[in-house]
Amino acid sequence: MMGAGKTTVGKELARRRKARFADCDHEIVARTGVSIPTIFEIEGEAGFRRRETQMIDELTRQPDLVIATGGGVVTTPANRALMRERGIVIYLNVPPQILYERTRHDRNRPLLQVDDPRQRITELYQQRDPLYREVADLVVDGGRGNPGTMVRLIETALQTFHKSPCKP
Numbered sequence: 001m002m003g004a005g006k007t008t009v010g011k012e013l014a015r016r017r018k019a020r021f022a023d024c025d026h027e028i029v030a031r032t033g034v035s036i037p038t039i040f041e042i043e044g045e046a047g048f049r050r051r052e053t054q055m056i057d058e059l060t061r062q063p064d065l066v067i068a069t070g071g072g073v074v075t076t077p078a079n080r081a082l083m084r085e086r087g088i089v090i091y092l093n094v095p096p097q098i099l100y101e102r103t104r105h106d107r108n109r110p111l112l113q114v115d116d117p118r119q120r121i122t123e124l125y126q127q128r129d130p131l132y133r134e135v136a137d138l139v140v141d142g143g144r145g146n147p148g149t150m151v152r153l154i155e156t157a158l159q160t161f162h163k164s165p166c167k168p
């Protein structure tokens with residue numbers, strides 16, 4: 001979900017594992033030269049989702065890459081299939097109240113620029129939680145500690161986890 005810590009924790013996880021890192025949103029912004037809110041403004045959410053699918057396809061072809069997705073990636077069935085087939089997927093599960101606290105001052109998430117962002121987050125969480133679980137290989141409680149603690153939890157879980165992602 002937005003505010004779960006994917007960008008922050010993903011970057012640190014990659015550093016610790018000496019892997020490369022890519023943030024899907026960051027790559028889309030770099031490619032288009034405009035911000036996420038601007039893409040939503042011009043192309044709508046549907047336009048952003050098309051770009052996201054293209055980018056996920058591109059990124060998941062690369063080996064040894066830690067990818068931080070955007071929180072809405074699971075809303076597109078094709079993305080869920082790509083993630084399951086090509087990657088080890090970690091769901092950072094964080095309760096809506098904490099997601100709200102972490103995102104309340106941020107203006108860079110167009111879906112939360114509404115009158116009642118707390119309610120919006122709760123609705124999105126309810127809709128998406130089953131989808132995150134559908135694609136996840138590991139579910140980590142992401143609301144319990146700082147990013148460093150999250151990375152250590154993930155590293156420990158990965159030690160006893162073996163999956164051979166398909167070659168794209």
Ligand SMILES: Nc1ncnc2c1ncn2[C@@H]1O[C@H](COP(=O)(O)OP(=O)(O)O)[C@@H](O)[C@H]1O
Nearest residue numbers: 001002003004005006007008009102145146147
């Ligand atoms: N485990 C954590 N504990 C406390 N704050 C966190 C944690 N993970 C991320 N944050 C903070 O929450 C905000 C959102 O994090 P971010 O990595 O952008 O989330 P996402 O990419 O999942 O939307 C940032 O201000 C970040 O510093």
Ligand SMILES: O=C(O)C1=C[C@@H](OP(=O)(O)O)[C@@H](O)[C@H](O)C1
Nearest residue numbers: 001002003025070071072109110
């Ligand atoms: O949850 C979503 O639908 C979105 C999450 C954002 O990424 P973060 O999860 O990194 O905030 C970004 O992709 C866009 O604003 C839409």
Ligand SMILES: [Mg+2]
Nearest residue numbers: 006007068069
């Ligand atoms: Mg992010």
